Amino acid sequence: MPQHEHMERHRKLHGRRFDAEERERKREARLSHKRSEFAQKVHGLRAKLYNQKRFKEKATMRKTIAMHNERSNKHANDEAVADGAVPAYLLDREGVSRAKVLSNTVKQKRKEKAGKWEVPIPKVKPVADDEMFKVMRTGSKKNKAWKRVVTKCTFVGDNFTRKAPKYERFIRPTGLRMKRANVTHPELKTSFQLDILGVKKNPSSSLYTNLGVLTKGTIIEVNVSDLGLVTTSGKVAWGKMAQVTNNPELDGCVNAVLLV
């Protein structure tokens, strides 16, 4: 009964077949040919996936090669002039790295100067009413058509109670109600799942804002108390604006970017 490292044990006792190394070498040598054969033959989705995979592999390969070559590479920074043995006509030159740093800071400054209330998605396609609402026919003969069902995702507050059917013109289906949003902090480059506090502005219409419809570009308020962000005055901020960046009715979730 084989137990533990029985393969190694067998090899130790009986050795390997005499051409094992040769076979391995040949298999290795054939591998690239095999791969290329496959790559030429494959098509469709598999080709796409395969190429993506190969691309990633090659990128890492290139990176590792570059890393190994690092010592022999010429870097701009290496040219940084060492003081001491420098001819006079070269004295005012500086290492390139310094320039890099400068340009970065300039870019940063420019970014900060830009309008504070600029939003990530400045323009959105307006959503028409007939796309937003579906007519619901009511009455025992189904001949009345004054009720509307919202077809997009909505935010409905915790303490909402529906009106009496006689007065309820807009219906927001429970299946499409959203409570949480995946909010990305643009500077921290991390995402958090946060509670939605309310819909501040739907760019398409104020009616939609009132109804709490979540479409792409909608500004929502999210609860950031867990993040421990602090306002300039030193208070802990708990509500912050964020802009919805996806179509929640197509993705089944709300993605947003925090406005800072």
Place this chain on the structure above:
Amino acid sequence: MPVYNFKTMAPVPSASDLVDIVLTRTQRKTPTVVHPGYKITRIRNFYMRKIKFTQQTISERLTAMLSDFPRLSDIHPFYSDLCNTLYDRDHYKLALGQINTARQLVDAVARDMIRMVKYGDSLYRCKCLKRAALGRMCTILKRQRASLSYLEEVRKHMSRLPALDPNTRTLLLCGLPNVGKSSFMNKITRANVDVQPYAFTTKSLFVGHTDYRYLRWQVIDTPGILDHPLEQRNTIEMQAITALAHLTCSVLYFMDVSEQCGFSIEQQCNLFRSISPLFANKQLVVVINKIDAQPYDTLESDKRDMIERLVKEGGPNTTMLQMSNVSEVGVSSVKNHACDKLLASRVDSRVSMKKTDSVMNRLQVFYPTARDGVVREAYVPESVLRERERAAAEGGEGKKTRKSRIGYAPTKDDDDDDDEGDETPAESGDEMMVGNGGGGAGDGGRRKKTARELMWENGGPGVWAPDYREQYDLLDPEWRFDAIPQILDGKNIADYFDPDIEEKLRMLEEEEDRLQAEYEAADMERTDGHDTRLDEMETAQVAEIRERVKIARAYKDRSGGRNRPALPREIRGRIKDCHDDDAKLKADAIERRLARVGVDASSMLERGRKREREGPREKRRQSRNARGDAEMEDASSGDYDEDGGVSMKVEGDERSKSKGAIKRQRKERVESARREQSMARSHSRPREPSQIGLKDESMAKVARMVEKKGQRKWFGGSGEGDHTKSVHLVKWCNTGKKRNGTHYSR
């Protein structure tokens, strides 16, 4: 009792593989065609099904994984501890826990997304939702990459764990590294464990099996243990400790008296003391190993004292034995001793358990009281008793009772015991006598040696084999050892060999003579002296007839004929050539024609005529009977059932006759019917067998017709056994302007 076999666990796929498996399965096993024009409910169902199916596949796979891996709390404490030392219990539990949460998350995602799809109002929206759902589920799976690969490693390792049964009879070998545990293991089992002259050769538990007293014993080889605190022990040592702690077994503590292992005897004693708590409730044997290098007797006395004190400390269950793997001294005695001790203790524990009491209480032994004073002993045949007496008288008092040798080869020890060569035949002869019922008593007790005995005398099996030619039973015993060639005169003699060839030949010749005589006698009788030979004219006629037959046959062959068996004319004549009015051939013509081919037609014609004569008469007889039946029926219905259909018809027929005539006629008919009935009763006649079950004559007629029709096909024609299959011409292939082969689809 659970069986600990971890080899059946299914492989755990890596995260990316799992994603591939799941998505491929969804693609293959759910419908793939949907159109925006479909009803929206159908579209929604299409996508909901995809989501649901994916979720089900994932949770199926993950559940299978979770149920495959044993729960550490459920398995034997030995295994759970072993898993702890090898794989780290926390890590193991965490990995399984994460798989479990992943499963729950996938379920939740599927539930949410299906709910959203229910509100989808277009194919595009449903499709996007499906895509999002599948993507989220796959992401959850991808996050499990680390746990999945860990579990796969664990599975691989577990599948290679020795199949060790914690509850069976076990010998456990332990001690410092390099003291000769594995060497001993290789001596008593076939486990083939690695033996090397350096420490920690064995790095994990090994299991082997050995036999003792017809029982199977499990032997466990453990890695060497060093003498230091438990916390400092590494994984390799911990495996040995685990085995020591959890298995009820007989422990063999190995000590190297030669100190070749690199540890002094004092160190070995210290280790014994430090792990002695683990020896509690176990049978302990201290094995003094390597006595070939350093005999125990010549050991320095202080070291010997140390060891003896140690054994005394071990308690009453401890014994000390000496052995050497190199000279093989004491190997089997160590094994036997350890096994015996364990067996005794196991039996003791069984007996002391409550279970046996309940059985013992139910056991009772009865002795029947003697019915009378007669002694009834086992019956031993006279001849056997005689033989025994004789053997006792001859063999004298030097004879020992010994087991029969049949069935095994004598060992070296046995041969040492055998101080006299003549004992063997006498004694086994004794056994033979018993078997034969004293059949060989006539030869004065010294019977022939058996072939087996001869074989042993001449060097055993493979060296000497009996020559079976001695026993050949031939006419002349001198022929026995003659060489028989296989090929003689270029012929294989086996082909010509027949033991009864002489006899057969004789019989054949006799038969031939007899037949000859008979034939001649018959010939004489028939011809009565005439000359049977044909004259010239007759010969010519015969030749002509033969010629005609040949021509007729050829003609028939050429014309193809029908595919049915040829009937001999004698039989066919009855039906085909029957000689009624509408037969085509008149009797003369038939005669002439048959005469031309040399057939005598007279008997055939006679038969045909006879048939012709008989046929109508039979028919007549039948019809008369039928009429009688009908009349009888009429009469009965007329009598007893005035409204019956038959009597109504009769009345209708006879309306034209006068009333008196009718009355008379009816009376007559009734009379005759009565008479007929009584006659029928007086010699009751059964219905014809072919008509049983048929209502009346008309039905019988129909049945006859059907029967005839059915038989028409069978008789002479090709029947259902003659399978022919005509070529079925497909219409579209064979009509139209295109000719064969002009289109690729032909």
